[in-house]
Amino acid sequence: MEEKPYHHGDLRAALLAAGEAELAERGVEGFSLRAVAKRAGVSHAAPAHHFGDVGGLLTALATEGFVRFQAKLDAREAGTDDPREKAVGAAFGYQDFARDRPALFRLIFSSAKPDASNPELHAAAEHAYRHLVGLIAALGGDESDVVALWAASHGMADLALGGRLRGMSGLSMAEREAMVRSVISRILPPVS
Amino acid sequence: MEEKPYHHGDLRAALLAAGEAELAERGVEGFSLRAVAKRAGVSHAAPAHHFGDVGGLLTALATEGFVRFQAKLDAREAGTDDPREKAVGAAFGYQDFARDRPALFRLIFSSAKPDASNPELHAAAEHAYRHLVGLIAALGGDESDVVALWAASHGMADLALGGRLRGMSGLSMAEREAMVRSVISRILPPVS
DNA sequence: TGTACATCAGTGAACGCGCGTTCACTGATGTAC
DNA sequence: TGTACATCAGTGAACGCGCGTTCACTGATGTAC
Numbered sequence: 099m100e101e102k103p104y105h106h107g108d109l110r111a112a113l114l115a116a117g118e119a120e121l122a123e124r125g126v127e128g129f130s131l132r133a134v135a136k137r138a139g140v141s142h143a144a145p146a147h148h149f150g151d152v153g154g155l156l157t158a159l160a161t162e163g164f165v166r167f168q169a170k171l172d173a174r175e176a177g178t179d180d181p182r183e184k185a186v187g188a189a190f191g192y193q194d195f196a197r198d199r200p201a202l203f204r205l206i207f208s209s210a211k212p213d214a215s216n217p218e219l220h221a222a223a224e225h226a227y228r229h230l231v232g233l234i235a236a237l238g239g240d241e242s243d244v245v246a247l248w249a250a251s252h253g254m255a256d257l258a259l260g261g262r263l264r265g266m267s268g269l270s271m272a273e274r275e276a277m278v279r280s281v282i283s284r285i286l287p288p289v290s
Numbered sequence: 291m292e293e294k295p296y297h298h299g300d301l302r303a304a305l306l307a308a309g310e311a312e313l314a315e316r317g318v319e320g321f322s323l324r325a326v327a328k329r330a331g332v333s334h335a336a337p338a339h340h341f342g343d344v345g346g347l348l349t350a351l352a353t354e355g356f357v358r359f360q361a362k363l364d365a366r367e368a369g370t371d372d373p374r375e376k377a378v379g380a381a382f383g384y385q386d387f388a389r390d391r392p393a394l395f396r397l398i399f400s401s402a403k404p405d406a407s408n409p410e411l412h413a414a415a416e417h418a419y420r421h422l423v424g425l426i427a428a429l430g431g432d433e434s435d436v437v438a439l440w441a442a443s444h445g446m447a448d449l450a451l452g453g454r455l456r457g458m459s460g461l462s463m464a465e466r467e468a469m470v471r472s473v474i475s476r477i478l479p480p481v482s
Numbered sequence: 483t484g485t486a487c488a489t490c491a492g493t494g495a496a497c498g499c500g501c502g503t504t505c506a507c508t509g510a511t512g513t514a515c
Numbered sequence: 516t517g518t519a520c521a522t523c524a525g526t527g528a529a530c531g532c533g534c535g536t537t538c539a540c541t542g543a544t545g546t547a548c
Contacts (some may be wrong), residue, residue: 322501
């Protein structure tokens with residue numbers, strides 16, 4: 099019969115999950131704290147105990163977003179030991195993340211709502227950045243290679259989300275990956 | 291003494307200007323029709339006569355945004371006749387637009403609010419796309435070159451806006467342009 | 483082992499606010515005759 | 516040239532809504548003795 103207890107147990111985690119689902123359904127622009135609380139089956143004043151205000155919740159979601167972002171990159175890099183292939187894998191993972199979690203993607207890269215000065219969020223973003231730097235370092239590249247890899251990956255992902263890139267939107271998954279590989283290949287530092 | 295007349299004269303244009311200013315100050319996320327009307331010095335019901343609803347106004351602003359975007363590209367391409375330099379100029383113009391009109395940039399590339407099926411907006415976006423294609427065609431490039439040029443330009447612009455690209459945010463304007471040139475150069479099809 | 487008490491998590495009612503939209507209206511303009 | 520009338524652009528009051536936040540409260544848990 100599942101009588102629900104007065105205390106939730108792990109409401110913080112439940113609110114994060116609900117927040118993510120809410121984000122997925124309504125996007126950053128339609129996000130509301132009340133809707134998240136309702137989805138978690140809890141009064142709309144409850145989140146305040148865990149996140150302070152709506153900004154706190156979005157900041158926590160963005161932090162979690164970076165973790166999920168990193169996981170997508172890792173998943174695609176895991177298949178190989180070749181540093182070049184790892185970099186291409188990271189670009190694939192970037193596309194995966196944007197496709198699978200568009201609202202989270204927008205939240206972490208294009209929204210002013212999360213509090214950028216929050217230490218956890220900053221650390222999560224920093225970790226992702228360092229990871230990219232590490233990939234390029236393994237190839238003997240420099241700062242401009244980091245910019246190139248990140249910008250090309252990000253640009254393809256963001257434009258595809260917005261439906262702006264004619265050349266990508268009609269493609270099958272295999273064709274799309276071939277396109278990503280082609281673009282990334284010419285960006286990576288030459289084999290030394 | 292400037293008694294203001296009952297009829298405005300060109301309220302449509304005034305509302306677009308006010309909308310752009312409002313967008314610049316509050317961003318897409320904080321945009322409101324009432325604030326735009328107030329800024330234009332008009333009752334908040336007036337915009338309905340020209341744009342229907344708030345979505346109509348944002349769609350018109352996005353359409354205008356594409357025109358301004360194109361103008362930034364043109365301005366940077368105008369200085370040269372070399373097709374390679376023109377492509378680099380377009381990338382510079384892309385950065386200029388993002389820097390000078392961040393909210394408009396976000397509106398046209400990262401917001402779901404404008405009505406994508408609106409014919410004027412679609413035509414404006416299409417025009418920008420075709421322009422890019424033309425630049426690449428002049429270089430003998432193919433579809434993947436279009437994707438590469440656009441994605442790299444877009445990625446650098448968007449990441450710089452979000453402050454995510456360490457390698458770009460601390461740079462002087464000259465250094466930043468050198469970086470953009472470096473990235474774009476390796477993306478353009480090889481000289482034939 | 484039992485009891486008092488502090489602490490904490492969640493409730494639900496209430497607040498004030500700004501929002502988009504609707505509507506009856508009014509002032510101005512232009513056109514038909 | 517003058518007048519009636521249709522049309523249009525803008526007004527301002529009112530609507531209902533969902534929002535974030537506050538607050539006094541209550542139920543549950545854990546800890547000190």
